[in-house]
Amino acid sequence: MAPTHHRTRTAALGLVGALALTGCSAVGGGTDAGEGTGGGTVTLVTHESFGLSEGILEQFEQETGLTVEIVQQADSGALVNQLVLTKDAPLGDLVYGVDNTFASRALDEGVVVPAEVTAPAAQDAAAYAVPGDDGALTAIDVGDVCMNVDLTWFDEQGLxxxxxxxxxxxxxxxxxxxxxxxxxxxxxxxxxxxxxGEFGENGWLDYWADLRDNGLQVADGWSEAYYTDFSGGGGEGPRPVVLSYASSPPFTVPEGGDEPTTAALLGTCFRQVEYAGVLAGADNPEGAAQLLDFLLSDEVQADIPTSMYMYPVSSSVELPEDWASWAPLAEEPLEVAPADVAEHREAWLDDWSATVVG
Structure with a gap:
């Protein structure tokens, strides 16, 4: 959720620990990343946009003796759906990519279990904890979902x-x-x-009806919308307005240029938080714990802006210089109470489908 841009993004991994199936069935027991389990495979279940800069995942494998296998689903919503459908026979050991719009469903369905995270950035991650969660989901990165516009297209049209x-x-x-x-x-x-958040429960569907009547196009996923339909995403699509991220514009700076060709509309943003968690019933919960902690390591957190195109949760990471100018987070992102999302999400989606798709 850019050149190989955040939803052709990459994510990372890790917590150091052992499985302690005690009263709360938490995964934990801090060890250093180098004090691994001595080998074996740990399977990461993630969305289709997962990736890391070359060498980082290999570093984790070398330090721990573990081999990482990746199972990719579609977007975060489809990912959570699959986790729920397969919770009696989980697809892997660790999940990355559950976001705050679907987190309550993952927790309610019990697809993740608490884990003790030992990385220093765990204190920063705690600021994004899901209300009521007892440590089953750990925040890895944040970003603002906003409308983006192709400035070049509008300039050429004189609009x-x-x-x-x-x-x-x-x-x-x-x-x-x-x-x-x-x-x-x-x-x-x-x-x-x-x-x-902008129009309230009494006005949001009317707004979507107006969008529909003004020729809104709905794509299957972010990648299709940005890379195929959007005129500024590299695919030369026909539409110059797309839903993307506040961090998208820096990745449209042309070679030899110093300004992006797109801009984010910061008044339309909703803050997204992405989480990782050890899957209930994992074959290798110890390896999953190490991988989770690695997600919060300095190496991975520093890699997130340039490979995942999101903001790391770690406050100690130095951001790319151009992000201050071209990828600022919204000062006042729109909000909906997590409890309201949990209670009404399915009904809201049904209402949206009836209004927009018919």
Whole structure:
């Protein structure tokens, strides 16, 4: 959720520990990454956009003696659905990519178990803890889901780009916007929540009806929306307005240029948090714990901005210089109470589908 851009993103791994199946069935018991289990395989279940910069995952394998296998699902929504469907025979040992729009479902279904995280960045991650969670999900990165516009396209058309939610429903912007399907896409669901935060429960569906009537296109997922349908995503698609991230623009700076060709509309943002957790019933919970802790290591956290195009949760990581200018987080992202998301998510998605898809 950029060149091989955040939802062709990469994620990382790790917690150091052993399985202590005591009263709370928590995974933990801190050891250093180099004090691994001595070999074996740990399977990471993640979304289709997972990836890490070359050499980082290999470093984890060398230090621990573990071999990492990756099982990829589609977007975060589809990922959580699969975790629920397979919870009696889990797909792997560790999951990365459950975000705050679907986290409550993963917790309610018991697909992840508490883990003791020992990395220094665990204190920073705690600031993003899911309310009511007892340590089953650990925050790894954050980012703002916002509408993005192709500045080059609008300049060539002699048209001022939209700036607000309401602008997207204006006649001059008809047939210009594409968003991923919120039923299976976590960025798509984040934008639904942004509209609920902006227009309230009595007005958000009317807003989506206006978008629909103004020629909204719904793509299967973020990758299709950004790389295929968006005119500024490298695929030369027909639509110059797309749902993406506040961190997307820096990755559209052309070679030899010093400014991006796209911009994020920071007044339309919803803050997304991505989590990792040890899967209940994992074959290798000890390896999963080590991999979880590694996700919060300095190596991985420092790699997140350039490989995952998200903000690391670690406060000690130095961000790329151009992020201050071209990838700032929204000062006032739109919010919906986590309890409301948990209670109403499925009904909201049903209402969205009935209104937009029919």
């Amino acid at each position: 001022e780009p939209p700036e607000t939610f309401e602008d997207l429903t204006a006649p001059q912007y008809a047939d210009l916007t594409v968003v991923p399907d919120p039923v299976t896409s976590s960025p798509g669901l984040a934008f639904v929540l942004a509209t609920i």
